[in-house]
Amino acid sequence: MKSFAAATAQLRRRLGANVVLTDDTARTAASYDSAKLPFRPEAVVRVTQEAQIGAVLALANRHGVPVTTRGRGTTLTGAATPVQGGWVLDTLALNTIAIDDEAGMAHVQAGAKVADIQRAAEAKGWFYPPDPSSKEYCTIGGNIACNAGGMHGGKYGVTRDFVIALRGYLPTGEAVTWGTATKKFSAGFNLRDLWIGSEGMLGVVTGAVLKLIPQPAARWTLLTSFKDETAALRAALALFKLRVQPAICEFLDRESVLCAERATGRAVFAGQAGRPVLLLEFAGGKAEVRETKQIVLGWAAEHATGSRAAKNREEAEQLWAVRRKCSGAMFELGDAKLNEDIVVPMRNYVKFAQFLAKLKRDSGLAIPTFGHLADGNLHVNIMYHKAVPAECRTAERTVRTLMETVVALGGAISGEHGIGLAKTPFLRIQHSPAQVRAMQAVKRALDPNGVLNPGKMFEPFEVWKHPRLEVKLPWDHK
Amino acid sequence: MKSFAAATAQLRRRLGANVVLTDDTARTAASYDSAKLPFRPEAVVRVTQEAQIGAVLALANRHGVPVTTRGRGTTLTGAATPVQGGWVLDTLALNTIAIDDEAGMAHVQAGAKVADIQRAAEAKGWFYPPDPSSKEYCTIGGNIACNAGGMHGGKYGVTRDFVIALRGYLPTGEAVTWGTATKKFSAGFNLRDLWIGSEGMLGVVTGAVLKLIPQPAARWTLLTSFKDETAALRAALALFKLRVQPAICEFLDRESVLCAERATGRAVFAGQAGRPVLLLEFAGGKAEVRETKQIVLGWAAEHATGSRAAKNREEAEQLWAVRRKCSGAMFELGDAKLNEDIVVPMRNYVKFAQFLAKLKRDSGLAIPTFGHLADGNLHVNIMYHKAVPAECRTAERTVRTLMETVVALGGAISGEHGIGLAKTPFLRIQHSPAQVRAMQAVKRALDPNGVLNPGKMFEPFEVWKHPRLEVKLPWDHK
Numbered sequence: 001m002k003s004f005a006a007a008t009a010q011l012r013r014r015l016g017a018n019v020v021l022t023d024d025t026a027r028t029a030a031s032y033d034s035a036k037l038p039f040r041p042e043a044v045v046r047v048t049q050e051a052q053i054g055a056v057l058a059l060a061n062r063h064g065v066p067v068t069t070r071g072r073g074t075t076l077t078g079a080a081t082p083v084q085g086g087w088v089l090d091t092l093a094l095n096t097i098a099i100d101d102e103a104g105m106a107h108v109q110a111g112a113k114v115a116d117i118q119r120a121a122e123a124k125g126w127f128y129p130p131d132p133s134s135k136e137y138c139t140i141g142g143n144i145a146c147n148a149g150g151m152h153g154g155k156y157g158v159t160r161d162f163v164i165a166l167r168g169y170l171p172t173g174e175a176v177t178w179g180t181a182t183k184k185f186s187a188g189f190n191l192r193d194l195w196i197g198s199e200g201m202l203g204v205v206t207g208a209v210l211k212l213i214p215q216p217a218a219r220w221t222l223l224t225s226f227k228d229e230t231a232a233l234r235a236a237l238a239l240f241k242l243r244v245q246p247a248i249c250e251f252l253d254r255e256s257v258l259c260a261e262r263a264t265g266r267a268v269f270a271g272q273a274g275r276p277v278l279l280l281e282f283a284g285g286k287a288e289v290r291e292t293k294q295i296v297l298g299w300a301a302e303h304a305t306g307s308r309a310a311k312n313r314e315e316a317e318q319l320w321a322v323r324r325k326c327s328g329a330m331f332e333l334g335d336a337k338l339n340e341d342i343v344v345p346m347r348n349y350v351k352f353a354q355f356l357a358k359l360k361r362d363s364g365l366a367i368p369t370f371g372h373l374a375d376g377n378l379h380v381n382i383m384y385h386k387a388v389p390a391e392c393r394t395a396e397r398t399v400r401t402l403m404e405t406v407v408a409l410g411g412a413i414s415g416e417h418g419i420g421l422a423k424t425p426f427l428r429i430q431h432s433p434a435q436v437r438a439m440q441a442v443k444r445a446l447d448p449n450g451v452l453n454p455g456k457m458f459e460p461f462e463v464w465k466h467p468r469l470e471v472k473l474p475w476d477h478k
Numbered sequence: 479m480k481s482f483a484a485a486t487a488q489l490r491r492r493l494g495a496n497v498v499l500t501d502d503t504a505r506t507a508a509s510y511d512s513a514k515l516p517f518r519p520e521a522v523v524r525v526t527q528e529a530q531i532g533a534v535l536a537l538a539n540r541h542g543v544p545v546t547t548r549g550r551g552t553t554l555t556g557a558a559t560p561v562q563g564g565w566v567l568d569t570l571a572l573n574t575i576a577i578d579d580e581a582g583m584a585h586v587q588a589g590a591k592v593a594d595i596q597r598a599a600e601a602k603g604w605f606y607p608p609d610p611s612s613k614e615y616c617t618i619g620g621n622i623a624c625n626a627g628g629m630h631g632g633k634y635g636v637t638r639d640f641v642i643a644l645r646g647y648l649p650t651g652e653a654v655t656w657g658t659a660t661k662k663f664s665a666g667f668n669l670r671d672l673w674i675g676s677e678g679m680l681g682v683v684t685g686a687v688l689k690l691i692p693q694p695a696a697r698w699t700l701l702t703s704f705k706d707e708t709a710a711l712r713a714a715l716a717l718f719k720l721r722v723q724p725a726i727c728e729f730l731d732r733e734s735v736l737c738a739e740r741a742t743g744r745a746v747f748a749g750q751a752g753r754p755v756l757l758l759e760f761a762g763g764k765a766e767v768r769e770t771k772q773i774v775l776g777w778a779a780e781h782a783t784g785s786r787a788a789k790n791r792e793e794a795e796q797l798w799a800v801r802r803k804c805s806g807a808m809f810e811l812g813d814a815k816l817n818e819d820i821v822v823p824m825r826n827y828v829k830f831a832q833f834l835a836k837l838k839r840d841s842g843l844a845i846p847t848f849g850h851l852a853d854g855n856l857h858v859n860i861m862y863h864k865a866v867p868a869e870c871r872t873a874e875r876t877v878r879t880l881m882e883t884v885v886a887l888g889g890a891i892s893g894e895h896g897i898g899l900a901k902t903p904f905l906r907i908q909h910s911p912a913q914v915r916a917m918q919a920v921k922r923a924l925d926p927n928g929v930l931n932p933g934k935m936f937e938p939f940e941v942w943k944h945p946r947l948e949v950k951l952p953w954d955h956k
Contacts, residue, residue: 102715103824125721147664158662160671161639174912182821183853184636184893186625186675187901187908188935189917193638193671197664214721237580243603243692287765343660346581375661415662423665430665434652438924439667445923446916457666 001040001085007063008043008087014059015052020045030070030088034134034476035078035422036469041068041088048093050109050167050175050206056089057173057204060451068453069200071111071139074132074475076339077420078463079146079199083455091141094206099124105164105181106210110141114148117210126212129156129247132416137475141205147197149416151248154374155283156213158416160196165209168195171202171447181209194442199418200453202446216247216283220293221316224304225268225275229253229357232276233349235303236373239280240346242299244292246374248281250323253356255368259329260322268322269306278304278373279323281316326370327381328477333366334383334391338399338464342406343415344376355405356380363398365391377415396464403429421461479518479563485541486521486565492537493530498523508548508566512612512954513556513900514947519546519566526571528587528645528653528684534567535651535682538929545929547678549589549617552610552953554817555898556941557624557677561933569619572684577602583642583659584688588619592626595688604690607634607725610894615953619683625675627894629726632852633761634691636894638674643687646673649680649925659687672920677896678931680924694725694761698771699794702782703746703753707731707835710754711827713781714851717758718824720777722770724852726759728801731834733846737807738800746800747784756782756851757801759794804848805859806955811844812861812869816877816942820884821893822854833883834858841876843869855893874942881907899939 012020021027021044032038042065045056060067066086073080082088094109097120104126106117114128114135121128131150132138138148144166149158165179178192179185195203226232232251239246252260258274267273282292300307310316330337344352360367363382371378382398384391403413403426413426428436440458444450455461490498499505499522510516520543523534538545544564551558560566572587575598582604584595592606592613599606609628610616616626622644627636643657656670657663673681704710710729717724730738736752745751760770778785788794808815822830838845841860849856860876862869881891881904891904906914918936922928933939 100825102718104718147668149662149664153662157639158664160668161635170912170916174910174916176910176913176916178913180821180888180890181823182855182888182890182893184627184631184821184850184855185890186627186636186894186896187890187892188897188905188913189680189920190625190638190671190675191913191916191920193668193674194920196671197668202667214723240580240582245692285762285766285769287769288763291763291765343658343662345659347578372662377660377662410658410660412658412660412663412665414665415660416664418664419666427666432652432654434648435654435656435666435669438648438652438654438669441923442667442669442672442920445919 004042004063004065004086007059007065011043011045011056011059014055015045019048019052030090031082032469033073033075033078033080034473035076035081035420035463036471037078037081037421037463037466038469039081039083040085041082042085044088044090046090046093050094053089053169053204053206054173054175056087057169057171057451060087061172061449064449065451066454067451069204071142072137074134074138075142075146075417075420077417077422079418079420079456081421083421089204091139099126103181104212106212108140108210109207110205111139114138114140114143121212122215125215127215128162128210128212130159130162134475140208144196144205144208145198145200146418147416149377151250151372153372153377154249155245155247160193162211163192163196163208164211166192166195166205167207168203168205171452183211197418199420199456201443201456202452218286218289219281219283220289221310221319222280222296222300223308223319223322224278224280224300225272225306226303227275227305229276229353230350232278233353236278237346237349238303239299242295244282244295246280247283248279249372249374250279250370251373252277252322252326252370253368255366256326256370257322259368260326262332263325263329264321272306275305277322279319326368330368330381330383333368334385336384336386338382338395340380340382340399340402341415341417342378342380342402343412344378344406345410346376348409349376352409359398359401363394365394365398376411392464419457421456422463424457425460425462427457482520482541482543482564485537485543489521489523489534489537492533493523497526497530508568509560510947511551511553511556511558512951513554513559513898513941514949515556515559515899515941515944516947517559517561518563519560520563522566522568524568524571528572531567531647531682531684532651532653534565535647535649535929538565539650539927542927543929544932546931547682549620550615552612552616553620553624553895553898555895555900557896557898557934559899561899567682570617577604581659582690584690586618586688587685588683589617592616592618592621599690600693603693605693606640606688606690608637608640612953618686622674622683622686623676623678624896625894627855629728629850631850631855632727633723633725638671640689641670641674641686642689644670644673644683645685646681646683649930661689675896677898677934679921679934680930696762696764696767698760698767699788699797700758700774700778701755701786701797701800702758702778703750703755703784704781705753705783707754707831708828710756711831714756715824715827716781717777720773722760722773724758725761726757727850727852728757728848729851730755730800730804730848731846733844734804734848735800737846738804740810741803741807742799750784753783755800757797804846808846808859808861811846812863814862814864816860816873818858818860818877818880819893819895820856820858820880821890822856822884823888824854826887827854830887837876837879841872843872843876853893854889870942897935899934900941902935903938903940905935
């Protein structure tokens with residue numbers, strides 16, 4: 001890895017030793033994210049003012065120093081890993097949140113925590129729907145970088161759908177603003193949305209204006225079980241046909257349900273251990289939810305083998321236990337996980353379920369799968385034992401088959417995690433050579449010196465060949 | 479203007495004389511759009527298959543032929559005007575529409591008419607909200623090119639918010655697809671959204687997958703009047719504070735109302751001639767709309783000087799007359815119009831109303847203004863007489879003052895029309911030199927030979943110095 005001692009010293013003189021950290025603790029902490037693939041940076045730049053970022057990038061361009069922007073580092077893809085060393089730009093101190101109550105907008109800095117934004121909005125009767133499961137830790141900057149989704153995607157949309165304007169820095173260090181704090185903007189090329197999902201490779205986001213929607217006055221939660229995966233998926237399709245839009249529609253396959261049941265020590269539905277479930281939440285005005293409830297209860301009576309509705313928030317939380325507990329318990333099925341977040345179009349749900357059943361049989365691996373059925377975004381967890389070479393090879397082969405099948409079914413290799421390092425081997429399954437060339441041309445145009453997050457997206461990185469750090473992060477599933 | 483006779487002959491041999499038209503009628507018809515600024519193309523390429531576009535672009539790149547993509551040509555900015563000659567790529571024959579009933583998506587080709595898409599969706603219980611006033615003529619390709627909006631923007635969003643995937647051709651002629659027919663996609667740079675609003679300069683859209691939402695079961699329309707503009711704007715803000723989201727919230731200032739009243743021959747509210755109005759429409763489930771109605775009637779009693787609710791669709795249509803009639807009648811105030819579509823953030827509505835009143839006084843021009851208050855997108859119509867040089871100069875000065883003020887108030891120079899030719903003099907009021915440089919770098923990266931829609935966006939074109947064609951188009955306001 002190249003060394004940039006002189007540039008680092010210069011930056012330290014310029015911004016101060018409190019901002020430019022070169023001590024061991026800081027560098028180690030910034031050497032990995034939730035992918036747990038450590039690469040040591042030369043310095044960690046903990047900016048306290050947005051303008052410092054312009055100075056960092058100007059110097060980085062002069063000396064060719066790789067700069068990796070970092071929020072909390074909850075990304076599972078390694079997108080915040082400083083894989084080529086250089087500087088990690090830590091944005092956590094930029095964390096202001098202001099709600100524009102009148103316009104229904106949140107003005108936030110990149111380091112603001114997503115759950116804090118939600119709470120600030122809720123306090124004024126507004127709702128910010130995107131909710132990655134790490135929302136109590138992850139930053140809005142990181143959410144923008146990977147276009148994070150969450151459970152509300154089907155009805156409300158993902159991060160992209162709530163970003164009204166962005167400000168930040170071009171890779172070459174100039175301050176820019178994309179869009180205004182208005183719901184319409186059609187003036188010039190849309191670099192705002194080009195930045196969203198660009199994983200810190202085309203600019204550094206320092207602030208955003210987010211759209212809020214009125215907080216739903218009522219919510220209603222229903223847990224339902226089905227005789228098998230195909231029945232559950234068909235039932236979901238039947239529900240959507242009724243034109244009721246669940247705010248949340250979480251699917252857990254048999255293996256995921258069994259994980260949750262092991263974790264809680266009891267069957268989700270007594271006497272029906274291991275039945276796949278749909279966890280549904282409806283939100284809206286009181287009258288609207290009341291209307292929907294009747295329709296949905298009729299649907300459940302027709303399709304489900306078991307159903308249980310929550311009478312209040314406390315009971316809803318009990319129903320949610322099955323979803324919250326499943327991930328952690330998966331490590332009983334293997335000590336290593338390839339955690340994918342593929343997307344399948346609705347018309348191919350049943351075909352995908354059949355493929356997944358075959359994949360489990362053929363590979364002999366446990367592949368518990370759950371996810372967001374209203375938008376087809378499924379978390380496929382390929383579990384294996386890292387000390388067993390045959391299992392490693394099978395896992396590697398299995399993830400490739402998964403990606404090829406998903407794309408053949410008209411789906412996406414990632415719905416909300418992004419590419420980072422972990423999905424680089426599959427980018428060219430999704431995108432044609434012309435598409436990749438166009439993306440790379442855009443990258444070169446905006447980042448001629450290639451300083452922002454180099455080594456990501458386009459350069460295949462075989463994550464399964466790299467040892468992972470044995471470390472427990474605060475947001476790891478219990 | 480450069481001539482490309484050899485290239486045109488070659489293209490004609492390649493695609494046939496039925497596709498590559500060089501006759502006078504075709505070239506004249508394609509020489510202008512709704513901006514009515516004629517520039518004669520060398521040929522009109524009426525493609526009948528998407529793949530022909532690849533051939534057109536390959537040849538255009540080899541010979542440096544400007545290519546201007548065209549839908550119906552309803553754009554008011556001149557974005558579809560072949561200002562540098564060359565070839566006009568007419569996409570009207572690519573007009574298929576297929577509704578995916580299960581997923582709630584529309585698969586359409588670029589030349590499909592927006593109102594046809596809405597009707598096809600509605601027939602299956604789905605709703606496609608973006609509704610530019612030219613929807614009975616304009617194509618979805620054109621809507622994507624300028625990120626068209628319409629009256630539903632505040633609650634539902636604009637074209638961008640409903641585009642799930644795009645397919646088409648890079649400026650260099652390669653076929654590409656951005657996104658999949660799924661509601662989540664986070665795999666690679668987002669060139670889909672970079673294309674949206676890029677006014678045919680970064681690629682040619684041939685097809686799109688659009689998101690649909692459930693058709694609202696109920697609608698309710700209310701027309702209200704206020705003592706003056708400031709009172710109307712304050713009332714709108716008070717309404718939004720109640721967290722009811724009107725599907726439509728149209729504002730008409732005094733001058734616009736007077737235009738409508740002249741056109742219909744009677745006062746909107748008897749005895750209240752020239753009172754500014756808000757035209758409100760609420761949409762949703764039956765129970766939801768019923769709930770909202772009570773809240774809104776209470777609001778109207780408190781804030782409005784007059785109010786009239788529709789009991790059915792027919793009465794609603796009568797209320798809508800005021801909005802539909804105002805534009806045409808404006809030409810009694812001048813025979814030339816600078817039709818702007820600026821956006822103002824909600825917090826500055828009242829300031830903007832005060833500025834507009836002063837602008838009218840200072841300029842001595844009639845500037846009837848109406849538009850979409852739920853998103854701040856206002857149509858400011860600067861009327862003047864083109865034979866009066868002093869009025870022309872005043873109009874030119876006035877539009878610049880308007881743009882500078884809008885940006886100073888935190889707004890946008892265009893909300894839904896785009897830049898095209900007409901707003902090129904103002905692009906640099908909205909965007910800093912670094913922002914413009916970044917956009918131009920992206921343009922060069924994707925279109926190295928500069929063939930797609932050259933002369934737009936970045937090169938100032940003073941529309942008021944060019945004579946406009948005296949021609950009546952089918953979508954011109956009566």
